[in-house]
Amino acid sequence: MSTSKTPAEKVSVDKAPAGEPRPIREGENLLEVENLGKHFPVTAGLLRRQVAAVKAVDGVSFSVRKGETLGLVGESGCGKSTTGRMIMRLLDPSFGKITFEGQDITKMSQRRLRPLRRDLQMIFQDPYSSLNPRKTVGAIVGAPFRLQNLEAEQGVKKAVQEILELVGLNPEHYNRYPHEFSGGQRQRIGIARTLALKPKLIIADEPVSALDVSVQAQVVNLLEDLQDELDLTYVVIAHDLSVVRHISDRVAVMYLGKIVELADRTDLYERPMHPYTNALLSAVPIPDPAQRGERKRIRLQGDVPSPLDPPPACRFHTRCWKAQDICKQVEPPLVELSPGHQAACHFPENTTVSATDAVAKAAVAPGAAAAGDAGSASAADSAE
Known part of the structure; x- marks a missing residue:
């Protein structure tokens, strides 16, 4: 094993002035995902031949602007975490394209991805299994410096202690082990490790689902404060719509491997x-008892279909109370039904325009024809 080392690069860990609002620049995308999909092969027999595929993610498209938070929500098994792991390139996509800061990283080699890892980081769901119990907090949070062969201006130990203080932990915790901390503190350690190299984009995969309700609020507020201070961009994956509403600027709803609605949070x-x-x-629970009677609870019939054999056309039609024959025959594309509000439905609510109508109008309007063709092509590619 070679003992030679390249000169370590100096990196500053100075904090941005507290209280400054994060700039959200319209039209300046940090991340773009186009028709992204992941099919896991199912094999059988002595020769392990592929007999089917689990369509975990089947053609999703969205973008994330610099400084904003995109919430990705849906039931368990809808493909949220798989999408996040593909963006991080922890999983290789089966098809589609991932663009980060204008650079296509979809098929980029691990060697070329290594320097980009500084700007792309992930907060994992379980604060208990994501931290090495044999390592001290200092070693865990300082690992990114060693892996990227970087040195902080005042030394790695000082940098780690500053980061611990930034996330609300005592700098003296440097020499302690994960088992000495509560779940909320462990998640703060995981966040500190994510922040070590001052990333630009953070994928937060269910960051508070394993925590108590009171601790959830603390961690969510911490993430918001850090975003303001460090000008971070988030993709927050969650199934708790209350958490997503609190932290997100825009929300994408996933069902069985596809995005069915994407709009501004409000x-x-x-x-x-x-x-x-x-x-x-x-x-979603309503805190005010007087308002609970005003909402009609919608109870979906049946179970979520298997991604091994998803329903044809609209994947939600087997559980939808508005489904008609066209929903079983034609897949509705994800198109803009009102300014900034996209949905994939033949019979949407709170609007008089359907996805089919929007595609037809796009085909007539010269300026929007390309968008309509792209949506139809995406749906066709996903169905193949």
């Missing part, structure tokens, strides 16, 4: 268009 929660989104929102 617009989506006040005027949901897809029936599945309506069903999810009807299950």
Whole structure:
């Protein structure tokens, strides 16, 4: 094994001035995902031949602007975490394209990805299994410096202690082990490790689902404060719609490997268009008892279909109370039904325009024809 080392690069860990609002620059995308999919092969027999495929993610497209937070929500098994891991390139996509800062990273080699890891980081769901119990907090949070062969201006130990203080932990915790901390403190350690190299984009995979409700609020507020201080961009994966509403700027709703609705947070929660989104929102607890009687609880019939054999056309039609024959025959593309509000439904709610109508209008309007063709092509590619 070679003992030679390249000169370590100096990196500053100075904090941004507290209290400054994060700039959200319209039209300046940090991340773009186009028709992204992941099919896991199912093999059988002595020769382990592929006999089927689990379509965990089947053609999702979205973008994330610099400084904003995109919430990715849906039931367990809808493909949220798989999407996040593909963005991080922890999983190789089966098809589609991932663009980060204008650079295509979809098929980039691990050697070329290594320097980009500084700007792309992930907060994992379980604060208990994501930390090495044999390592001290100092070694865990300082690992990114060693892996990237970087040195902090005042030394790695000092940098780690500053980061621990930034996330609300005592700098003296440097020499302690993970088992000495509570779940919320462990998640703060995981966040500190993520922040070590001052990343630009953070994928937060269910960052508070394993924590108590009171601790959840603390961690969510911490993430918001860090975003303001460090000008971070988030993709927050969650199934708790209350958490997503609190922290997100825009929200994408996934069902069985596809995005069925994408809109500004306020617009989506006040005027949901897809029936599945309506069903999810009807299950969110209401703190005020006087208002609980005003909401009608929508109970979906049947179980979520298997991604091994998803329903044809609209994947939600087997559980949708508005489904008709066209829903079983034609897949509705994800198109803009109102300014900034996209949905994939033949019979959407809170609007008079359907996805089919939007595609037809796009085909007529010269400026929007390309967008309509792209949406139809994406749907066709996903169905193949």
